[in-house]
Amino acid sequence: MREFYEAMFPRVDAALEYCDRVPLGDLPEDARNLLSLVLSFVMVSFPVEVWNAPRIPDAGDATLSRVVSPVF
Secondary structure (H helix, E strand, O other): OHHHHHHHHHHHHHHHHHHOOOOHHHOOHHHHHHHHHHHHHHHHHHHHHHHOOOOOOOOOOOOOOOOOOOOO
């Protein structure tokens, strides 16, 4: 998780600038894939930056389950 975070962190702004060039509903496949990487970065940023662990400390089985795919 930390390895992915550290690889993405310096590239997030450029990735978002690239994705912002077209409306969200008209993203080409490469931009959709890039946006998925950015969203994954967002999901791992809190465990890496705040908890320094992949799970919430002292919270038992707290999880986040995605029940539908993102719509772009």
